[in-house]
Amino acid sequence: MEDLEVVRLLGQGGIATVYLCRRRQTGELLAVKRIPQERLKTAEQKRRAAAERHLLKHLSGPYLAKGIRSYEDDDFLSMEMEYIVDARPLYQCIWQYRQTGRLSESVAKYFAAQIVLAVASIHDAGYMHRDLKSGNVVIDHRGIAFVIDYGFAKALKSGGSTECGGRESQRTWSLCGTHYVMAPEMFRRQVYGTEVDWWGLGVIIHEMVTGRPPWEYKPSADLPVERFFDEVIAGAERLALPKGLTQTDMSPQCRSLIQSLLEVEPEKRLGHNGASEVMAHGWFHDIDWKEFSAQGHVQSPYDSKIDFNPSLDLLHRRQDETVDDNSPSSAESIDPEDDAKYFGDF
Structure with a gap:
């Protein structure tokens, strides 16, 4: 997330945290969902994360939160999504x-x-x-x-x-x-x-x-x-x-x-x-x-x-x-x- 600036916390669930972020170069606002790798240990947890990443990448159609990109490191899986204003x-x-x-x-x-x-x-x-x-x-x-x-x-x-x-x-x-x-x-x-x-x-x-x-x-x-x-x-x-x-x-x-x-x-x-x-x-x-x-x-x-x-x-x-x-x-x-x-x- 080096190219992103965290603006504020949007929400927190059972395993994930969602932040409002701003892309440093363009000023674009986006939502970033982060899941700690320690919460992705089992086969079922990994399957669910993979399904969400795939769906965000391939979803098209109205009235859906669109995915931008996803990536991971040793600590987190991060998924960038369209920011829905004042949701x-x-x-x-x-x-x-x-x-x-x-x-x-x-x-x-x-x-x-x-x-x-x-x-x-x-x-x-x-x-x-x-x-x-x-x-x-x-x-x-x-x-x-x-x-x-x-x-x-x-x-x-x-x-x-x-x-x-x-x-x-x-x-x-x-x-x-x-x-x-x-x-x-x-x-x-x-x-x-x-x-x-x-x-x-x-x-x-x-x-x-x-x-x-x-x-x-x-x-x-x-x-x-x-x-x-x-x-x-x-x-x-x-x-x-x-x-x-x-x-x-x-x-x-x-x-x-x-x-x-x-x-x-x-x-x-x-x-x-x-x-x-x-x-x-x-x-x-x-x-x-x-x-x-x-x-x-x-x-x-x-x-x-x-x-x-x-x-x-x-x-x-x-x-x-x-x-x-x-x-x-x-x-x-x-x-x-x-x-x-x-x-x-x-």
């Missing part, structure tokens, strides 16, 4: 939206369409994301959504077309991700494929429109992991609205889309046959996919100067409602190698 996590934009703590359907649909196109690009590149959640979507200063963090991405075993999501050769078994967006086939230890990402989209849309996922963010002392996943299955089947909301707060088409994405059986889930069937759902009837595919061509209905409201009253209300830090920022991603730690009794 805020989607969950923060939801919670601090005006005075409601949930997005309007028009804003939710705008972000959802961008996420759909990002996920389609990941699948077309031959990968599944495996940890699609509101913490891994950020909104930039223009009100545009980006899917980030490919640390759990896994290569499909054969061609990456989003139109062949059901083939056994494209499936995997390892358990990873974040509890509240983990698809049933994953926590049931069944083979799974790209459908897990469409499940994650269903959780995100519910979270955007209601301010909450359909169930808790994570297990707790009162809700051990086995009961937590029972609640996920039950929640997907009944899809009850959070307290204080009524059926009029969610359009029938939006509810239909969420139900189709949160189908417990992956073979019946919307997206099983590819992104095109998600895009064809009635909730997206007024989305011009060609226009959306050209990033930045569609005016965002979200204006952070107006819509992002860091009101103390709202924040205090949210803190009261989320005891034990039960929030998306605290919902920990599960590494495949920590499987036994989190799921040993499940």
Whole structure:
């Protein structure tokens, strides 16, 4: 990183640290993710790092954090990425939206369409994301959504077309991700494929429109992991609205889309046959996919100067409602190698 100047820390995860850096010669701003080599000892850790490097190098398409280059020395693996200006996590934009703590359907649909196109690009590149959640979507200063963090991405075993999501050769078994967006086939230890990402989209849309996922963010002392996943299955089947909301707060088409994405059986889930069937759902009837595919061509209905409201009253209300830090920022991603730690009794 000799040619880079560290400006500030952007974020820190389980094994990686991300910095905002400036290239000394050109002044270009970029994000640099650094992983200590001591965290890349096992075959699985090395495979994941290699997958992320490959995906960053080869990803093309809108609404994705683009890779610039990657390199390593004896101490660190470093990955340079496009810097997304003034990026805020989607969950923060939801919670601090005006005075409601949930997005309007028009804003939710705008972000959802961008996420759909990002996920389609990941699948077309031959990968599944495996940890699609509101913490891994950020909104930039223009009100545009980006899917980030490919640390759990896994290569499909054969061609990456989003139109062949059901083939056994494209499936995997390892358990990873974040509890509240983990698809049933994953926590049931069944083979799974790209459908897990469409499940994650269903959780995100519910979270955007209601301010909450359909169930808790994570297990707790009162809700051990086995009961937590029972609640996920039950929640997907009944899809009850959070307290204080009524059926009029969610359009029938939006509810239909969420139900189709949160189908417990992956073979019946919307997206099983590819992104095109998600895009064809009635909730997206007024989305011009060609226009959306050209990033930045569609005016965002979200204006952070107006819509992002860091009101103390709202924040205090949210803190009261989320005891034990039960929030998306605290919902920990599960590494495949920590499987036994989190799921040993499940």
